[in-house]
Amino acid sequence: MFGLGLIRFVPAPLRPLFVRTVDGLRTRVIRWRLSHGAARDREARVAHASRETTQQEPMTILGLFASPTGLGQGARLMWAEQKRQGRAVRAVDCTAALHLPGGPVPEGVLPVTALETLPPGPIVIHLNPPLYGLMYLRLPRRLRRSARLIAYWAWELDRVPASWAEAVLAADEIWVPSDFVAGAVRARLEGAEEVPVRVVPHPVEALPFGPRKTAESMAAARARHDLPAEAFIAACSFSMSSNYARKNPMAAVAAFRAAFPPGGPAACLVLRCNDREVWPAGHAELLQAAAQDPRILLIDGDPRRIPIGDLYYAADVYLSLHRSEGYGLNLAEAASLGTAVLATGWGLAADIAARPDVRTVSWRLVPVKDPQGAYDDPDAHWAEPDIAEAAAKLRALAEG
Numbered sequence: 001m002f003g004l005g006l007i008r009f010v011p012a013p014l015r016p017l018f019v020r021t022v023d024g025l026r027t028r029v030i031r032w033r034l035s036h037g038a039a040r041d042r043e044a045r046v047a048h049a050s051r052e053t054t055q056q057e058p059m060t061i062l063g064l065f066a067s068p069t070g071l072g073q074g075a076r077l078m079w080a081e082q083k084r085q086g087r088a089v090r091a092v093d094c095t096a097a098l099h100l101p102g103g104p105v106p107e108g109v110l111p112v113t114a115l116e117t118l119p120p121g122p123i124v125i126h127l128n129p130p131l132y133g134l135m136y137l138r139l140p141r142r143l144r145r146s147a148r149l150i151a152y153w154a155w156e157l158d159r160v161p162a163s164w165a166e167a168v169l170a171a172d173e174i175w176v177p178s179d180f181v182a183g184a185v186r187a188r189l190e191g192a193e194e195v196p197v198r199v200v201p202h203p204v205e206a207l208p209f210g211p212r213k214t215a216e217s218m219a220a221a222r223a224r225h226d227l228p229a230e231a232f233i234a235a236c237s238f239s240m241s242s243n244y245a246r247k248n249p250m251a252a253v254a255a256f257r258a259a260f261p262p263g264g265p266a267a268c269l270v271l272r273c274n275d276r277e278v279w280p281a282g283h284a285e286l287l288q289a290a291a292q293d294p295r296i297l298l299i300d301g302d303p304r305r306i307p308i309g310d311l312y313y314a315a316d317v318y319l320s321l322h323r324s325e326g327y328g329l330n331l332a333e334a335a336s337l338g339t340a341v342l343a344t345g346w347g348l349a350a351d352i353a354a355r356p357d358v359r360t361v362s363w364r365l366v367p368v369k370d371p372q373g374a375y376d377d378p379d380a381h382w383a384e385p386d387i388a389e390a391a392a393k394l395r396a397l398a399e400g
């Protein structure tokens with residue numbers, strides 16, 4: 001991103017402030033450009049064609065196909081599901097164009113330069129603002145004025161940031177993964193009532209990790225990664241870049257310790273952290289927890305050491321005592337394999353909560369306190385899970 005190449009010259013303690021400052025400047029520039037052009041582009045699109053998306057039209061999905069994040073997985077799932085339904089669909093990756101970290105681009109995904117020759121048809125932009133606005137502004141002018149533009153947004157709090165307001169002008173529809181996110185969009189954004197907001201859940205089964213779990217596949221996954229064969233294993237996977245305070249792995253630590261005091265039945269908590277370098281303070285807290293209890297295994301280097309699918313197979317329960325979730329792909333993925341899921345109930349997508357393997361934990365709403373600075377709305381709230389209840393439900397799962 002603009003200015004972030006300079007970060008290597010900034011002292012480490014000041015880097016979070018530097019990143020927030022640069023991001024704030026970038027957001028203001030994008031908002032200004034949208035406010036001065038998006039409305040005129042929309043008028044041109046309305047004059048070009050006033051219609052909703054149909055199944056017969058070729059669709060383009062523009063997203064972070066090379067990114068390991070939830071937004072990236074959401075784009076990959078939509079692409080797979082549209083192909084499964086027999087629809088003509090193109091996938092365009094913008095990970096590198098946005099200077100975001102990523103891995104290999106999946107086979108068949110087009111580079112962002114393909115937008116220059118893209119034929120007409122609906123375009124789903126699988127990005128939250130301000131990145132949504134940035135990619136909108138990079139679309140060729142003919143597409144901004146003729147294509148039907150669909151924003152696919154996910155958010156974790158009870159209302160989206162006010163800074164998203166201008167992005168509404170750059171969308172003909174807004175798709176979201178859950179009713180919770182739909183409410184967060186409608187609660188904040190003027191103009192959202194003029195743009196259809198549709199709940200389109202992530203089609204998790206479109207990219208299955210494998211068949212439903214059996215005793216044999218659980219044992220094999222544990223053997224592959226030297227996990228205790230007979231212990232009750234709780235597992236949690238998260239990224240620091242997805243916000244440490246929001247993912248709240250220390251609540252999983254607290255519930256595990258309360259449920260299984262030392263000297264009791266064999267138990268193990270596996271914490272899989274994808275990017276420890278993003279938030280060193282959180283990593284230090286996790287290291288301390290693991291040092292104090294040898295039953296806590298911290299996978300904090302290369303996440304490929306235990307692929308996420310193997311983690312689901314190896315675990316007795318996937319434990320997510322998050323403070324908020326925009327959808328909860330990990331929860332849906334684990335449950336789709338038959339792994340029990342224990343998660344904070346607040347904001348949980350209805351299609352996840354309805355799965356028979358999902359159990360929820362009570363919560364109370366508290367003001368958001370985010371040391372990483374990703375959430376800066378002083379009036380926003382998220383959930384503090386009930387640790388005692390989570391511990392009791394963990395014990396019940398272990399006793400079976």
